[in-house]
Amino acid sequence: MRRHLAFFLCAALATCRQQSPEQKLLKEIDPAASWMATLQFAGEQWLANSVPTRFVRATVHAAQKDLKKTARTVDQSQAAQSLRDTVRRQIDVATAAAAAVDRAVQDNDRRTVAMSVQRFAAAHEVLRKLEESR
Amino acid sequence: MKKALQLALGILTAIGGFFDVGNIATCSQAGAAFRFQLIWSLLLATIVVIFLVEMSGRFAAVTQKALPDTIREHFGFTFWLVPFLILTVIHLLVLGAEIGGICFALHLVTGLPLQVWALPVAVLVWLFLWRATFKTIENSTSLLGLITLAFVVAAAMHHPPTHEVLAGALPTMPSHDPENYWFIAVSIIGAVIAPYLFYFYSSGAVEDQWDVSYVPVNRAVAVMGMGFGSLVSIGAIVVAGMVLAPRGIRVTDYHQAALMLTQAFPFWGYVLFAVSMGIACLGAAIEVALSMSYSFAQTFGWNWGEDLEPAEDARFCLVYTVSILLGSLFMLFGFDPLKLTILTMAINAAVLPVVAIPMLLLMNDRTLLREHANGVISNVVTVGIVLLTLVLAVVSIPLMIVGGS
Numbered sequence: 132m133r134r135h136l137a138f139f140l141c142a143a144l145a146t147c148r149q150q151s152p153e154q155k156l157l158k159e160i161d162p163a164a165s166w167m168a169t170l171q172f173a174g175e176q177w178l179a180n181s182v183p184t185r186f187v188r189a190t191v192h193a194a195q196k197d198l199k200k201t202a203r204t205v206d207q208s209q210a211a212q213s214l215r216d217t218v219r220r221q222i223d224v225a226t227a228a229a230a231a232v233d234r235a236v237q238d239n240d241r242r243t244v245a246m247s248v249q250r251f252a253a254a255h256e257v258l259r260k261l262e263e264s265r
Numbered sequence: 266m267k268k269a270l271q272l273a274l275g276i277l278t279a280i281g282g283f284f285d286v287g288n289i290a291t292c293s294q295a296g297a298a299f300r301f302q303l304i305w306s307l308l309l310a311t312i313v314v315i316f317l318v319e320m321s322g323r324f325a326a327v328t329q330k331a332l333p334d335t336i337r338e339h340f341g342f343t344f345w346l347v348p349f350l351i352l353t354v355i356h357l358l359v360l361g362a363e364i365g366g367i368c369f370a371l372h373l374v375t376g377l378p379l380q381v382w383a384l385p386v387a388v389l390v391w392l393f394l395w396r397a398t399f400k401t402i403e404n405s406t407s408l409l410g411l412i413t414l415a416f417v418v419a420a421a422m423h424h425p426p427t428h429e430v431l432a433g434a435l436p437t438m439p440s441h442d443p444e445n446y447w448f449i450a451v452s453i454i455g456a457v458i459a460p461y462l463f464y465f466y467s468s469g470a471v472e473d474q475w476d477v478s479y480v481p482v483n484r485a486v487a488v489m490g491m492g493f494g495s496l497v498s499i500g501a502i503v504v505a506g507m508v509l510a511p512r513g514i515r516v517t518d519y520h521q522a523a524l525m526l527t528q529a530f531p532f533w534g535y536v537l538f539a540v541s542m543g544i545a546c547l548g549a550a551i552e553v554a555l556s557m558s559y560s561f562a563q564t565f566g567w568n569w570g571e572d573l574e575p576a577e578d579a580r581f582c583l584v585y586t587v588s589i590l591l592g593s594l595f596m597l598f599g600f601d602p603l604k605l606t607i608l609t610m611a612i613n614a615a616v617l618p619v620v621a622i623p624m625l626l627l628m629n630d631r632t633l634l635r636e637h638a639n640g641v642i643s644n645v646v647t648v649g650i651v652l653l654t655l656v657l658a659v660v661s662i663p664l665m666i667v668g669g670s
Contacts, residue, residue, distance in 0.1 A: 165515040172512055172524055181531045182524070185376030190520040197517075259513055 152209035157262050159208075160218055163201035164258040166194040167225045171251035174232055174244050184236045191233045198226050217261065221254040228254075276490045283494025284413040284501075285549035286366035287359075287456030287613070289542055290606040292498050293522040295449050296505025297515050298442065301425070301433030304502055306450040308434055310457035311495040313650045315487050316643055317621065320628050321463040322483035325470035327637045332467045334563035335633070336623045342564075348619045349564050352460055355616060356557045358609040359461060360592030363553060364390070365602030366546030369519045373539035379596050387593035390550045394585050399472045399571040402555070406548030413545055415537045416500035419529035423507040430503060451657045452607055455614030457495070458654075461556035463620060468559040472570060480637060504529070519603050554585040554592070615658035621651045 150158070173190045176182045205219050228247040235243035295303040321332055328335065337345045367390075368382040393402065439446035475483070504525050509516065516522045526534030555571060561584040562569030568578040575582045595605055625647060628639040 161515065162517050164513060165517065165521070168513040169521045169524070172514060173520075176524060176527045176535075179531060181527045182535045183376075186373065186520070186523065186535065189372070189376065193518050193520050255513060 153211060153214055156205065156208045156210040156214065156218065157264075159204050160201055160222075160258055161262070162197050163222055163225070164255055164262065166197050167221075167251045167255035167258065170194055170225070170229055170232065171248050171255060174248040174251065177236060178241060178244060178248070187236045188233055191229045195226065195229055198222055198229065202226070214261070217257065221257050224250055224254045276486055276493065283491060284410065284416075284497045284541075284545045285456070285459075286362050286542070286546045286602075286606050287452075287459065287610045288498045289366065289501065289522065289545065290516070290519075290603055291449060291453045291456045291610055292501035293505045293509070293525060294516045294607070295453060296502040296507075297509035297521070298449065299439060299446060300506035300510045301430045301502060302437060302439065303446070303450055303453060304430065304433035304499060305436045306453045307457065307495060307498050307502065309650060309653075310454040311491060313454075313647060313654075314458050314462070315491045316647050317458065317463055317624065318466055318491055319484055319487035320624060320639065320643065320647075321467040322470050322475070322487060323480055323637055324624075324628060324634065325467040326475040326479040326483055327477050327634050329471060329474075329476065331471050331559060331563055332464055332624060332627070333560050335627060337564055337566075339627060339630070339633075340623065345564060345623070348623060349560065351616055351619050352464075352560060353557070355460055355609070355613060356553055356560070357588065357591055358605070358612065359459060360550060360553045360557070360588055361595035361600070362602065362606040362609045363546045363550035364589075364592050365596050365600070365605055367543055367550060368596045369602050370539045370543030370546065373523055373535070373542075379602065380599060383593045383596035386550075386596075387589045390547065390554060391586060391589050393547075393551050394554060394571070394589075395575065395582070397571075399469065402551055402571065403469060406544065406551060409544045410548050412537070413497045413541045414500075415526060415530070415541055416497050416504055418500075419526050419534070420500040420503035420507070422529045423504065425503050425507055433502075447657060447660065448611065448662070451614045451654065451662070452610040453498075454654050454657070455610035455612065455617070457498070458617055459613055460616065460620040461553045463624065464560050465552045465556040468556070468563070468569075472572060477637070501525070517603070518601075550589075550592070554588050557588045558582070558584040611658065611662055614654050615662065617651050617654050617658075621647060 169190060173182060173187050177184070177187045202219065202222050205215055205222065208215055228250040231243055232247045234240075235247065292307070295306075324335070325331060333345070333349070336348075364383065364386050365379070367386045368379040371377070371382045371386070372379050397405075470479070470483070505516070505522070508525055508528050509521065514521050514524070523535065523538050526538045528534065530537055558581045559569060561567070562578070562581045565580075567580045569581045570578060573581075596602065625639070625644065627633065629644065631638045
């Protein structure tokens with residue numbers, strides 16, 4: 132039993148080590164992609180008056196922390212430059228849109244929120260397609 | 266007539282009391298990441314919890330004694346010391362996670378940071394325990410907890426594909442993130458089979474002065490209460506699978522889970538989530554703190570009873586007071602409530618044998634339980650699933666660390 136467990140763990144470790152830098156990066160951007168989708172949904176629900184402004188702001192702040200962390204990961208990644216650039220661009224778009232939403236919900240600026248929702252959707256779509264190609 | 270009323274109330278309280286922070290966290294993660302594919306782990310856990318809750322209630326009804334009390338008397342203090350210490354740590358972690366859940370619910374309602382709420386929530390939980398009787402605690406928080414049925418209603422409103430939901434009842438291999446899949450499966454089991462539940466339930470049965478005539482009531486409460494209670498958790502998996510998964514939202518933060526009900530109930534969904542989370546976690550926090558006091562008092566042979574005046578069982582009250590204070594420190598020092606919950610639930614599953622083995626040994630003692638001792642089916646099912654959970658936990662926790670998701 133112990134031997135089986137040890138084998139299983141070693142196999143798992145080996146699998147992790149065998150990942151290419153590109154695969155590793157695409158796995159590591161998973162939380163950022165999820166936050167983009169979350170911000171899109173939160174924005175849509177705010178526009179539908181289903182969630183309060185304070186919730187959207189708190190969600191934006193939580194997302195910004197993770198987006199910043201992912202941006203650092205991308206910068207330190209050994210993956211191909213073109214992949215890093217594509218990912219980094221989407222994260223920058225989402226970070227800027229998040230900051231815009233944070234201000235817009237306070238000012239009740241529905242137009243900016245609606246535009247930001249579309250930017251989140253587009254950035255998420257790019258990352259989703261990249262992840263699918265993994 | 267009195268028994269029928271108690272049975273109805275018992276089932277309602279079991280349904281209301283089933284759902285807590287662990288279920289909210291693990292079920293929303295499961296549904297968001299794997300849609301309905303992990304329903305099987307919830308069903309597996311429900312079967313075990315039905316058996317274990319039934320056993321702990323039957324034990325209390327037949328012997329008029331709670332579990333820790335008898336384990337210490339029967340096997341000696343040294344035998345009980347290690348499980349007792351492990352369970353004390355687990356109790357504190359669960360209490361911290363439940364307090365985190367209440368703080369998050371209040372954060373949703375007020376927008377104030379979680380740290381601000383840590384001490385007020387601790388005072389609220391403590392006041393409840395200091396002032397209320399066992400009956401008040403048992404009935405009020407659990408009956409209010411029926412608000413969590415909103416997840417079942419929301420699940421029905423989303424019209425999930427029946428065949429996919431039913432297919433989730435059978436274990437299948439994941440198409441992606443296997444380490445995350447098994448880790449969530451283990452966490453769901455740990456969330457449902459929380460060790461505090463058995464000590465709370467058996468001590469509560471002693472507080473309620475159950476006798477052998479309550480054995481059938483206990484069985485019905487365990488089967489129907491836990492069975493219907495698991496429906497709420499299935500509801501949460503289904504809602505997350507219908508709302509979060511198609512959008513590509515993974516639950517790595519409670520803010521993401523808070524959006525779950527907003528589609529089924531525009532505007533009210535947000536409020537319902539906050540209230541469900543707050544009440545479910547408040548009820549569970551009170552139960553965990555009480556369970557901690559029961560466990561200490563019974564281990565060291567002190568006076569105990571929620572219905573006694575604090576002056577009559579000062580050490581019992583001191584334990585829940587200190588526990589609540591320690592439990593609130595996690596939020597006060599800025600721990601992430603979701604990460605704390607998920608980690609705690611996985612550890613819960615890993616230490617399941619520590620709870621289940623002494624209980625099973627006692628349940629097979631015919632000198633204590635006479636004709637009410639365990640049968641073959643109870644033993645086989647419980648031992649089988651506990652061992653399976655242990656293997657899954659031993660494998661998946663290192664995998665999760667290695668996988669780093």
